Amino acid sequence: MAKPLNIGMIGYGFMGRAHSNAYCTVGNFFELEYQPVLKAVCARDEGRAKAFADNWGYESVETDWRTLIERDDIDAIDICTPNNLHKEIAVAAAAAGKMILCEKPLSMNADEGEEMCRAVESAGVANMVWYNYRRVPAVTLAKNLIDEGRLGKIFHYRAVFLQDWTISTDLAQGGEGLWRLDVDAAGSGVTGDLLAHCIDTALWLNGGISQVSAMTETFIKERMHNLTGKVEKVGIDDACAFLARFGNGSLATFESTRYARGHKALYTFEINGENASISWDLHDLHRLQYFDHGDDSIVRGWRSVHVTDGDMPYMDKWWVPGLQIGYEHSFVHQVADFIEGITKGEPARPTFRDALETQKVCDAVLDSARTGQWTDTGAAI
Ligand code: SOE
Numbered sequence: 001m002a003k004p005l006n007i008g009m010i011g012y013g014f015m016g017r018a019h020s021n022a023y024c025t026v027g028n029f030f031e032l033e034y035q036p037v038l039k040a041v042c043a044r045d046e047g048r049a050k051a052f053a054d055n056w057g058y059e060s061v062e063t064d065w066r067t068l069i070e071r072d073d074i075d076a077i078d079i080c081t082p083n084n085l086h087k088e089i090a091v092a093a094a095a096a097g098k099m100i101l102c103e104k105p106l107s108m109n110a111d112e113g114e115e116m117c118r119a120v121e122s123a124g125v126a127n128m129v130w131y132n133y134r135r136v137p138a139v140t141l142a143k144n145l146i147d148e149g150r151l152g153k154i155f156h157y158r159a160v161f162l163q164d165w166t167i168s169t170d171l172a173q174g175g176e177g178l179w180r181l182d183v184d185a186a187g188s189g190v191t192g193d194l195l196a197h198c199i200d201t202a203l204w205l206n207g208g209i210s211q212v213s214a215m216t217e218t219f220i221k222e223r224m225h226n227l228t229g230k231v232e233k234v235g236i237d238d239a240c241a242f243l244a245r246f247g248n249g250s251l252a253t254f255e256s257t258r259y260a261r262g263h264k265a266l267y268t269f270e271i272n273g274e275n276a277s278i279s280w281d282l283h284d285l286h287r288l289q290y291f292d293h294g295d296d297s298i299v300r301g302w303r304s305v306h307v308t309d310g311d312m313p314y315m316d317k318w319w320v321p322g323l324q325i326g327y328e329h330s331f332v333h334q335v336a337d338f339i340e341g342i343t344k345g346e347p348a349r350p351t352f353r354d355a356l357e358t359q360k361v362c363d364a365v366l367d368s369a370r371t372g373q374w375t376d377t378g379a380a381i
Contacts, residue, residue, distance in 0.1 A: 002027060002035035004075075005339065008068045008098075010042045010089060011080030012052040013176070015103050019078055019130070020056040022331035029317045030336040033343040042068040065089055069096045076126075079103055082185040083192065087112040090127075090352075094119040099126040101338060105196040105362065106355040108187035113359040117352045128338050128348050129355035131200040133267065135333035137325070138288040139201065140313035141305070142271070142278050145290070146205055151273025157206050157244075157252040159269040161194035162260035166220070166238065173234060175226030182225070183235030190256040191216070191240045191362050194267075198254050199358045200350060201269060207248050208381030209361050214242035216369040219259055242365050247381025286324040 007023055009016055023036035042062040043049040049061045062068040065085075069077060069092050076099035079089050086107050093100050100120060106129050107113040120127040133139055145151065166181060173181035180186050180193055203209065216237035225232040239257035246252060260266070270279035279289040288305045295301075308324055310316040314333050318325050334348070341348035350358075360379040368375035 002032055004037045005034035005342075006037050006039040006073055006075045007078055008040045008042065008062075008071065008074035008076070009038075009058070009078040009080060010065045010068065010085075011082075011103075012041055012043050012049060013080060015130070016041070016052065016080040017056075018132075018328060018331045019080060019101070019103075019335075020058075021328055022335045024056065025328075025332050026335045026339070029332065030339075032336060032339045034339045036335065036339075039074055040068055040071070066092065069093050069098060075099060076101060082179040083108055083187050084185045087116055090116045091119040094123040094125050094127075097123060097125060099342065100352075101128050101130065102352070102355075103130050104200070104355070105129075105187070105192045106352060106359050108192075110356060110359045110363045113352070113356040117356055120352050126338070126342050126347060127352045128334070128341070129350050129352060130331070130334060131197060131350055131355065131358075132330040132334055133197055133201055133282070134204055134350070135314070135330040135337070136280075136282075136285050136327075137313045137315055137333075138280055138286060138305075138307040141288050141307055142280060143205055144313065145276075145278060146271070146273075150276050150292070151271065151278070152275035154206055154246075154248060154250045154271060154273045156272040157202055157246065157250055157269065158271075159198035159202060159252070159254050160266065161190070161198050161256040162263035162266040163190075163194070163258045164261045164263055166258040167261065169220055169223075172224040172226045173232070174228075178226060181223065181234065181236055182227075186236060188362065188366055189216075189218070189236030189238055189240070190258060191237055191365055194256040194258075195240060195242075195254055195365065196358050196362055197267060198256065198269065199361045200355065202246075202252065202254075203354075203357055203361075203379075204350070205269075205271065206246055206250060206252075208246065208357065208379050209244045209252070209377050210247050210379070210381050211245045211374050211376055212242045212361065212364050212368050213244075213374045214240060214365040214368040216240045216366070237366070237369070240365065240369065242368065244361075285327065 267282035
């Protein structure tokens, strides 16, 4: 019988739902030593927190995260708040001896991230950041193929994350649902929200990034602010594109925008190696495109691998070959790996320390866009 892992969730937005679903589902598909128990959800609005708790089966509700953190019956704190609260909550939760699962990006900037790393490391508590795309089976397969050396020397990495939901000038900034447009709550725009995913995957697949050269743009300069009721300057980057050099000598381009009309969440990456290339597309997330130059020339070409068979990453836990899984399963896999990690004493990745590397790249990208100069990331390579 699995032991309980008591979860205290802070925040109840889109990610609160994705994580709650993962906690509810994981024990039905993975054999684990711990079973997540939805002990408490915390949000300022008690009525809405109660409605969320009823919907997902949380046993109780708190309206002050400090009270939640002090509760003896909570083992792990899940931070699903806007980015500007991550650090304060994580530092306090670590001091209270709680395990921490923190929504991405780790922090507003690398300085905050460093403080969070020190807090969890000196407290010795398990910690992980929800960069969920690592756990899409096709992306994990890409990692396995690279680690097996199938691509050979890597020359190029190319990633984009395109959306179109902020094109309207009528859209306000700030408050629930729109805090991603408010620089005080989010820290940055597409760089921290979308490119952070691309960077996390890239560091995992292709190693450290040493230097970047970036440009950003804020297309809509002023928006009504939901918290002040006034039209205010927009401080986030609406779009960002950057060039990067990896420690392994490969060159990269990264691009993200919320102004690519027609694209809702088009996260794609392509990696070109000496012997083979791979590419992946979030809109078709169960497929990995693979080109192997070693194939017999008369049948050589891009293969579209349907990542559903039981020998594919995580897929033995789900249905029968040929039947697909989706976005939400990446979160289930992340919880499963977190629990395996605490069982074996081997941290599930990315830890706070791993995610700090992404933060350093984001900081360098924003610095480079400001100065117009190539910028060292100072990240591990
Ligand atoms: C923004 O629209 C967003 O929801 C991000 O915040 C998520 O991290 C990304 O996975 C999808 O897009």
